Amino acid sequence: MKVKEVAELTGISVRTLHHYDEIGLLSPGRKAESGYREYTDEDLETLQQILFFRELGFPLKKIKDVLNSPSFDRREALLLQKKMLLEKRSRLDQMIALVEKTIQHAEGEIQMTNEEKFQGFDFSHNPYEKEARERWGGEAVDRSNAKLADMSVEKRDAMAAKMNDIYRKLAGLRQGAPDSEEAQSAIKDWYDLLNNNFGSYSLEAFKGLGQMYVADERFTKNIDQFGEGLAQFMSKAMTIFADKTK
Template identity: 85%
Template sequence: MKVKEVAKLTGISVRTLHHYDEIGLLSPERQYESGYREYTDENLETLQQILFFRELGFPLKKIKDVLNSPAFDRREALLMQKKMLLEKRSRLDQMIRLVEKSIQHAEGEIKMTNEEKFEGFDFSHNPYEKEARERWGNKAVDRSNAKLAGMSEEEQEAMTKKMNDIYKQLAGLRQELPASEKAQSAIKEWYDFLNNNFGNYSLEAFKGLGQMYVADERFTKNIDQFGEGLAQFMCDAMAVFADKNK
């Protein structure tokens, strides 16, 4: 399909599609001597992925990082997007109910208590823990929480220092190939650290955690404090490590 046909099919402007091409997010695969470029079915599947991620609020740079990752799996991405969209729908339904009640309260039809005015908001949960429980089960998270609770302040500080040291070591290697001996040696240290301190991580869970480093901007922001692009580098190195050690 030519760019105008794709624009008509999807409702996306030609200008937007050209922008995706310019930034390397989505480029038509076929180009002819006439200068015309055509989108393949695979291109359209990639575009669908982009639009799902956009709906979920992912910035274009983050979408590009996710799609270009060697660890990217389309089926797994679709399952994750479905879960996130269902959660978004649930939150929106809850907020709509709160708005409707607030309208009735403003019009004098009902009387809301102060507690009811804020029952649709929830900032108390830990999104990292929720994601971890859903991916790897409650037992792993509970073991991690129990271990942290049983540590003294000095032990927790020592563990944090060790974790930061590994991040710094990996940040210094992020220009290496993820499959290089140095990178794989450092990522093994990270794998061992997680298993020694936060329960038993299977190779599959370890690979999935790496994918979260680039799929979730909260992780990316924290990890990239040690060096721009570290989250992506760790994601790629963790995927290589998991696949090599199966």
């Protein structure tokens, strides 16, 4: 199957499939007579594995490491994915039940204690934290968490507003060149904001963060809310900024 046909079959964008190819996660395994590369049935099975892992919140780098491991076994992976998805469903069922009880409470049908209102919530795990620790070290993450914990609500709100302003400014520039003076000025504002509020970012860490914006679809989805293609634009601009500032 050609890339467009795979995109239509799976609902994944052609751009995402091209990105998987570029990073070596999934490359079409057969070359047709026309010269175009085509996806085999085995490639589609691998793509299904990737999507199962993505549904469970695995970053692309981790998925690539798992699939390339000599010990990888597709059946074992499917059994593990089934177990994890069942656990995820159980958590969602708990949250749905909590919402239903809260509706009944709001309508006066039942009374909930304050403890019952928050049963089922679990903020003890940050899905990005383990990844950040592995990439940049635990010390930088701890400094970042400590700074956030020390911030007042007003300061956090002000910081969030400033972040959104920078996102919007970069979104307005994303059709232009990432190495333009305006783009680089806005990216410097982004670099300064991160360093002032989330601990010390080295230029290499800043560049790596930009790469995660496109390598991890969770980041891409959040950033592209301000404009399609913004994550890709920021990633390029951050790489240019880091390389030029060294």
